[in-house]
Amino acid sequence: MSDTQTYITAHCCITQKKVYKNGILLLSDETGSDTTDFLLSAYKYFNVDYPKFYKMDNLCKLGFLAVELLLKERRIAEEYSPETVGIVLSNANSSLDADLNYFQTVKNIPSPAQFVYTLPNIVIGEISIRHHCKGENAFFVSDRFDTGFMQFYVQDLLDRNRINACISGWVECLGGEYKAVVYLTEKRPAKGSLPFNIDHIHQIYEIANGEING
Amino acid sequence: MADLKQQIIAQLNLKDLKPEDIGDDQPLFVEGLGLDSIDALELIVLLQQEYKIKLASAEEGQHVFRSVRTMAQYITEHQPKTV
Numbered sequence: 001m002s003d004t005q006t007y008i009t010a011h012c013c014i015t016q017k018k019v020y021k022n023g024i025l026l027l028s029d030e031t032g033s034d035t036t037d038f039l040l041s042a043y044k045y046f047n048v049d050y051p052k053f054y055k056m057d058n059l060c061k062l063g064f065l066a067v068e069l070l071l072k073e074r075r076i077a078e079e080y081s082p083e084t085v086g087i088v089l090s091n092a093n094s095s096l097d098a099d100l101n102y103f104q105t106v107k108n109i110p111s112p113a114q115f116v117y118t119l120p121n122i123v124i125g126e127i128s129i130r131h132h133c134k135g136e137n138a139f140f141v142s143d144r145f146d147t148g149f150m151q152f153y154v155q156d157l158l159d160r161n162r163i164n165a166c167i168s169g170w171v172e173c174l175g176g177e178y179k180a181v182v183y184l185t186e187k188r189p190a191k192g193s194l195p196f197n198i199d200h201i202h203q204i205y206e207i208a209n210g211e212i213n214g
Numbered sequence: 215m216a217d218l219k220q221q222i223i224a225q226l227n228l229k230d231l232k233p234e235d236i237g238d239d240q241p242l243f244v245e246g247l248g249l250d251s252i253d254a255l256e257l258i259v260l261l262q263q264e265y266k267i268k269l270a271s272a273e274e275g276q277h278v279f280r281s282v283r284t285m286a287q288y289i290t291e292h293q294p295k296t297v
Contacts, residue, residue: 051248054227109262112255113227 004159007193008200011169011183012070013208014042014062020207021069022192035178039065046072050130057098057117058178060126063089063171066180067127070167074184077132079165086135086163087124088154089182091172094120094141123171135163145170145181147201154185155196170205181208215286222282225260226253238283246281254279261285267292 013020017038019027027045029038039061043053048068053061076085098117105111116122121139128134136157140149154166169182183204185196194200219233226249240246243254257279261267267289269275278288 051228051230054229109259111259112252116252 004155004187006155006158006185006187006196007189008183008196008204009186009190009193010070010074011181011204011207012066013179013181013204014066014069015179015181015208019046019069021072023207026069035173035176036061039178052126055113056126057095057101057114057122059091059095059097059120059171059173060117060123062173062178062180063123063182064126064130066169066171066182067131067167070182070184071131076165082132082134084135084164085131085133086154086157086166086168087127087133087137088140088150088157088166088168089120089124089138089171090140090142090145090150091120091170092141092143093172093174095122097174127167131167133167135166145205147198147205151196151198151201158185158187179208181205215282218286218289219282221260221264222257225256236282239281242279242281242285257285261289265289265293267294 011022017029017033018025019042027042029041033041035058039058042065043061046065046069048065050064050068053064056064095118098114102111102114102118105114120141121137124137124139128137138153140146142149150168154168157163157166164187166185167182168185169180171180171182172178181204183201186193194203215238216233219236222228222236223231223233228247236247242257243249254275258269258275261269269278278284
């Protein structure tokens with residue numbers, strides 16, 4: 001049991017053509033767009049300017065966009081030293097979406113640009129480059145979002161002072177299905193923040209399932 | 215060269231760019247279009263797929279991929295002749 005009280009100071013969900021920030025619906029796209037189209041329309045809708053986005057696979061685009069919105073209006077790179085901002089993500093299907101796309105190119109000439117995305121932790125790399133994060137990072141693969149493990153792991157990093165802030169959550173993309181649930185955990189509270197515990201992580205995750213509690 | 219520019223845009227996923235945005239002599243790497251080493255590999259794939267050309271060496275690539283014009287010249291000189 002930790003002695004240090006920590007807080008979820010922001011959270012963001014992207015799933016099924018909807019984008020939520022702190023439980024508030026920011027974007028709902030009712031058109032018949034597929035995953036790639038939706039992520040591109042969200043990129044444009046939120047006026048993100050990062051040309052490398054176009055080169056990313058869908059898992060990276062999803063994680064990148066979710067964290068972009070999570071950290072909007074924050075200057076995380078100025079508030080913390082880079083080595084104290086961690087990233088801990090998880091999903092069920094690793095980089096299988098990119099693996100399958102790459103496999104298609106192997107039949108002809110393998111695509112180097114697709115090959116570089118055939119690891120799930122590349123999404124952490126893209127986020128790290130964008131937000132100058134150099135702290136502890138890990139990408140776990142499990143059948144379901146293990147809120148207990150994710151809470152324990154991040155809390156332990158914070159307790160040991162390995163990091164002072166952490167971007168964590170679930171970033172899953174395979175075929176037409178995608179879901180990102182990310183949250184920022186810090187040692188100091190902010191307006192509207194939630195104590196960092198399993199119940200609140202679960203509550204945030206339920207927003208992505210259409211149950212708005214946040 | 216317009217066709218080649220379109221192929222580069224498609225191969226490298228440069229969806230914000232139009233062919234006319236790329237100058238014939240504009241450097242492709244670093245200070246120009248800002249391409250990176252993975253993009254260089256994709257350009258090698260483009261030459262193989264579209265023009266059946268294989269680069270002889272990495273050193274050759276530094277010259278060939280300097281600009282769209284140098285790429286076009288290399289393609290013209292090395293494209294296999296069709297009977």
